[in-house]
Amino acid sequence: MLILGLQKTTLLDYPGKIASTIFTGGCNFRCPYCHNRDLVIPPKDVIAYSEEEIFSHLSSKKKVLDGVCITGGEPTLHKDLPDFIKQIKDLGLMVKLDTNGTNPEMLKALIDANLLDYVAMDIKHSKDKYNTIASMNNLDISVIDNSVQILTSSNIDYEFRTTIMKECHSSEDMEDIGKWLKGAKAYYLQSYRESEQVINPIFSPHDRSTLESFVELLKPYIPNTNLRGID
Numbered sequence: 344m345l346i347l348g349l350q351k352t353t354l355l356d357y358p359g360k361i362a363s364t365i366f367t368g369g370c371n372f373r374c375p376y377c378h379n380r381d382l383v384i385p386p387k388d389v390i391a392y393s394e395e396e397i398f399s400h401l402s403s404k405k406k407v408l409d410g411v412c413i414t415g416g417e418p419t420l421h422k423d424l425p426d427f428i429k430q431i432k433d434l435g436l437m438v439k440l441d442t443n444g445t446n447p448e449m450l451k452a453l454i455d456a457n458l459l460d461y462v463a464m465d466i467k468h469s470k471d472k473y474n475t476i477a478s479m480n481n482l483d484i485s486v487i488d489n490s491v492q493i494l495t496s497s498n499i500d501y502e503f504r505t506t507i508m509k510e511c512h513s514s515e516d517m518e519d520i521g522k523w524l525k526g527a528k529a530y531y532l533q534s535y536r537e538s539e540q541v542i543n544p545i546f547s548p549h550d551r552s553t554l555e556s557f558v559e560l561l562k563p564y565i566p567n568t569n570l571r572g573i574d
């Protein structure tokens with residue numbers, strides 16, 4: 344595991360839980376709006392956390408923490424993620440995984456082994472336009488679709504979530520995404536925000552009323568659709 348960040352306590356990253364958040368390094372996507380540039384493309388002189396440091400913290404705080412959120416970057420790029428999660432579960436902590444859905448085999452193996460309590464999967468766009476955001480050299484959308492199917496047919500708690508940008512997401516796109524994710528447990532729309540860490544600051548947010556209209560458009564497909572983090 345390449346661990347490049349640790350937030351010792353958060354009430355925001357794991358819905359309804361007191362958690363620590365662990366940030367893994369490296370990602371196979373290059374979303375232009377990504378706020379985690381130094382995680383996606385780690386600087387050469389980056390200093391990583393050792394697993395000993397992480398587990399020393401988790402062991403000392405396990406009585407006050409409900410769980411751990413593992414985010415990135417893309418955590419499933421790390422082959423030793425299942426072993427790492429197993430050690431967290433052995434401490435009696437719950438685990439939430441944030442993923443871009445590009446490793447359905449690992450996702451399924453983690454679910455089958457009861458190593459996950461919650462999954463938040465990014466949905467970048469409609470299937471046809473997915474790579475306009477993900478920006479991979481070769482994106483096989485069936486891989487993303489496999490992860491969607493694994494989550495929607497599982498019994499664990501999960502959510503899909505999309506960062507919405509004015510230049511990219513229209514009501515037609517929302518309709519396409521709604522048809523794709525129909526019947527999902529939960530779907531959150533998050534508005535784009537600019538910051539110094541954004542990989543390529545070329546986007547802008549929709550206004551609130553447009554975002555609310557997207558939610559109404561999506562509800563016939565996914566009744567539990569909501570806005571998140573909108574002022």
Ligand code: SF4
Nearest residue numbers: 370372374377416443
């Ligand atoms: S998948 Fe997530 S971490 Fe990777 S580039 Fe996109 S927003 Fe950043």
